Amino acid sequence: MAASIEDVAKLAGVSIATVSRSLRGLPDVAATTRDKVLAAARELDYVASPFAARLASGRSSTVGIVVPFVHRWFFAEVLGAVEAVLSQAGYDLLLHNLGSSEGRERFFTVLPVRKRVDAVIIVSLALTEDEVEALNTLELPIGMLGAAHPGFFSVRIDDVTAAKQAVNHLLSLGHTRIALIGGDTDDPMRFTPPHHRLTGYEQALRAADLTVDHSLERLGYFTVEGGEAAMLELLGLPERPTAVFAESDEMAYGAMRAIRRAGLRVPEDIGVIGFDDHSTAALLDLTTIRQPVAEQGVRIAAALLASLHDPIEPTDLVLDTELVIRGSTVKAASVYAES
Amino acid sequence: MAASIEDVAKLAGVSIATVSRSLRGLPDVAATTRDKVLAAARELDYVASPFAARLASGRSSTVGIVVPFVHRWFFAEVLGAVEAVLSQAGYDLLLHNLGSSEGRERFFTVLPVRKRVDAVIIVSLALTEDEVEALNTLELPIGMLGAAHPGFFSVRIDDVTAAKQAVNHLLSLGHTRIALIGGDTDDPMRFTPPHHRLTGYEQALRAADLTVDHSLERLGYFTVEGGEAAMLELLGLPERPTAVFAESDEMAYGAMRAIRRAGLRVPEDIGVIGFDDHSTAALLDLTTIRQPVAEQGVRIAAALLASLHDPIEPTDLVLDTELVIRGSTVKAASVYAES
């Protein structure tokens, strides 16, 4: 059997309370006794039972993270960043992968994080009022990544501004007929970006005195295939667009494929700009809006840890995005040119 | 304060023992009393404190998973699959992302899963004897994904055979000068695939009575950039290869880029085959060896859950791989042709 705190106490010749204090680095322990305890603990290869500690202290030293689809690039990237921060702080990470709108519903009705985490991170979800209420019953600090809600911590980018960056880039190249391939604003998963990016797109057009043509706004569902299908529709229009803003790099990939399969060239015939700066965007020479993905994860994790240390008012942090110009919007010999 | 088992017992007019039994679906509880208990629990919105339960039972209902880099496609995919199986079985998933060889060393010396999981899944690591020993001190069922070790459960593919599939495909197309872009067999992370894929590559060549030319074996480090650099070296050879087998799709992407930047065509001048069937492989029209990624995750998770249910001898499952032929090895109009 593994050593318990009592074994350590016996070996060190002190009480279990002193062992507990010493091992946790609490003050009011003589340096000499602490050393004795540490030596005993090392000798017995002792580690405290987290469950006993959690039961007694009421703290779980665990943070729950809720992501729509772990296997997608963005969420995996976030997860890695959050894990790094938490594990370094001695916290456990409890992963909840929604996977579908049913999974989402299950999560918010069952609330499997109840009684087992000190804080929760919600990634990329626009919460319904019911969901907010469910989270509030937890009476825990809540962190949102890619969205915001009063009373919750949040770290995000400004999707409206970012979308404007994208469209303004196309406008600056002389395009006036600019299409949008976006996410579904009515999707059951209710991701946050689609609304804002759509808004930014339309605002940028209006600011340039262009009329918003809704027939140029298509759904790509954040997948390569969806982006391709959306582009096909756009290509079938009486007057096709000269440029496309896709709300994700993956949809942009699909759009590029559709364009090329139609025998047209990127960017000469149609310019394409994506969103994210996915790891393969450089490879495919895609102009895009880069957002700091890992950093958002680091920041939200750090904010929650800080609030766990001593309760503070929720903070809302908005990070900058950056236009990365590549060959899909500016003339280049081929897709495989500079990147 | 949230309801405790005592509250439920009081409301249902039974003892806490009966509540515990009822809620866990144990036998020897009268149907009527069970209903009473369930009703009371529902009314109080009761959920058991996992920590109290774990402390008392000695079972953690948690599985630890150790991955080299969560943010990489393969591992994220595995993670999603494992999470789905575990959460459905009522198990928590404790994620450990190594991130580097230092992270790896830290994990195996600290063993942060001690006293907090019922089983551990190790993904894609060739374990050293010290690491095996460390895991054995846990006295827990251990599952390996993408590797195997006596005494541990495992689910994997046959990398030797898979590499042969790849090379044989190139041989069948008439290639005789076939290069390899692989992972580092001396890498501190010691991934398992590089050794086996290298072996399969050489065996296939020998079986075809071709001599193995080590100058055709280059390191791509499992990244796009690495693959590109490796391909550049190969292109600089006095007699360059007519085909390349990359041990991952991402290295294959890099190779394709290098080939095209050199003004050569794929597959006319140089054929390229990858490994994995990464989600963008179809997009880039890359011939590859598909391995069942999510299924490996599902299988290893299921195996461990089964062994937790009732201890069984470790099993070793080898899943099939499949050759997926696309335009990077067989003539096609362009990279963006059929896929």
Added chain:
DNA sequence: CTGTTAGCGCCTTCAT
């Protein structure tokens, strides 16, 4: 600075 003593909330024999 250190020890004593209640719990934390549940599981699990052992009785009945």
Added chain:
DNA sequence: ATGAAGGCGCTAACAG
């Protein structure tokens, strides 16, 4: 079929 009671291994007052 149900209840009583002793832990599980630790934390957190409270004494001293």
